[in-house]
Amino acid sequence: MASAPFALLSVSGSSMFQQTVISAKPCFRDVSYRPPGTQINLLNGVSFSLPEKSFGLIFGRSGSGKTTLLQLIAGLSKPTSGSIYVQRYGNDGNPNQSPELLPPERVGIVFQFPERYFVADNVLDEVTFGWPRQRASLQLKEQLASKLQRAITSVGLHGISLDKDPHSLSGGYKRRLALAIQLVQIPDLLILDEPLAGLDWKARADVVKLLKHLKKELTLLVVSHDLKELAPLVDRSWRMEMGGVIKEEPLPV
Numbered sequence: 730m731a732s733a734p735f736a737l738l739s740v741s742g743s744s745m746f747q748q749t750v751i752s753a754k755p756c757f758r759d760v761s762y763r764p765p766g767t768q769i770n771l772l773n774g775v776s777f778s779l780p781e782k783s784f785g786l787i788f789g790r791s792g793s794g795k796t797t798l799l800q801l802i803a804g805l806s807k808p809t810s811g812s813i814y815v816q817r818y819g820n821d822g823n824p825n826q827s828p829e830l831l832p833p834e835r836v837g838i839v840f841q842f843p844e845r846y847f848v849a850d851n852v853l854d855e856v857t858f859g860w861p862r863q864r865a866s867l868q869l870k871e872q873l874a875s876k877l878q879r880a881i882t883s884v885g886l887h888g889i890s891l892d893k894d895p896h897s898l899s900g901g902y903k904r905r906l907a908l909a910i911q912l913v914q915i916p917d918l919l920i921l922d923e924p925l926a927g928l929d930w931k932a933r934a935d936v937v938k939l940l941k942h943l944k945k946e947l948t949l950l951v952v953s954h955d956l957k958e959l960a961p962l963v964d965r966s967w968r969m970e971m972g973g974v975i976k977e978e979p980l981p982v
C-alpha cells in the first residue's frame with residue numbers, strides 16, 4: 730500500500746480553486762527566439778495575449794514553432810528579445826499591480842504523451858513526487874494534503890485508489906493524472922501540447938470534457954492539430970506560420 734505522507738482533508742465548496750482566486754492574463758510582447766549558436770529565428774516578433782479563464786488554441790503546420798513557443802512560456806528557454814509577462818487581477822476584477830514577468834514556476838505544462846514520464850508505482854507518489862515528508866511541519870502537511878485533495882478532485886480522480894499503479898490506468902485517466910500533478914500549485918497558466926494525441930475516441934471525449942470543466946477556473950493555452958474536437962472550447966485561436974510568425978485567426982473547421 731502507498732504510504733500517505735499526510736491524512737487527506739476534505740475540501741468543500743462549489744469552486745475547486747476557491748481558496749486562491751487569482752486570475753491572470755498572460756501576454757507575449759514582441760517575442761523572438763533564436764537557439765544559441767544558430768542563425769535562424771524560430772519565433773519572430775510574436776505578440777498576443779490570452780484573457781484570463783479562457784481557452785486559447787495555437788495551430789499550424791508541423792515545424793512552424795508551436796512547441797518552441799510553449800517551451801519559452803514554461804521557462805525551458807529564454808526569448809532572444811521581447812518579454813512574456815502576466816497581468817494579475819483581484820476578485821473585484823481590477824488589475825492588482827503592474828504587469829510582471831511570468832514566473833516559470835507559475836506555469837503548469839503537460840507535454841505530449843505525459844504518461845511516458847510517470848516515475849512512481851502508485852498514484853499518490855506520482856502526484857506528491859518531490860514533496861517534503863517526515864520533516865514537514867503539521868501545518869505544511871495539512872496545506873499539502875488540502876492541495877492534493879483539491880487537485881485530485883478537480884480532475885475527477887477522487888474515485889480511484891491512490892495505491893493504484895499509474896501505468897495501469899486507462900489512457901484518459903493517465904491524462905487526468907498528468908493534469909492533477911500540474912494543478913497542485915494552481916498555475917497562472919496551464920499549457921498543453923497535443924492533449925488528445927494517442928488516445929482512443931472515448932478517452933479523447935473524456936479529456937475534452939475535463940478541459941471544458943477546467944476552463945471555468947483556469948487560463949489554458951493549447952497546441953493541437955485536433956481542431957474539430959477542441960473547437961467548442963476555444964475562445965481565441967492563432968495560426969503559427971512557417972518562420973515563427975503568429976496571426977489571430979478563427980479555426981478552419
Ligand SMILES: Nc1ncnc2c1ncn2[C@@H]1O[C@H](COP(=O)(O)OP(=O)(O)OP(=O)(O)O)[C@@H](O)[C@H]1O
Pocket residue numbers: 764767771789790791792793794795796797798
Ligand atoms: N534547438 C534548435 N535548433 C535549431 N532548430 C530547432 C531547434 N529546436 C527546434 N528547431 C526547429 O524549429 C522548428 C520548429 O520546431 P517546433 O517543434 O517548435 O515546431 P512545431 O510547430 O511544434 O512542430 P510539430 O507540430 O511537428 O510538433 C522545426 O523546424 C525544428 O526542427
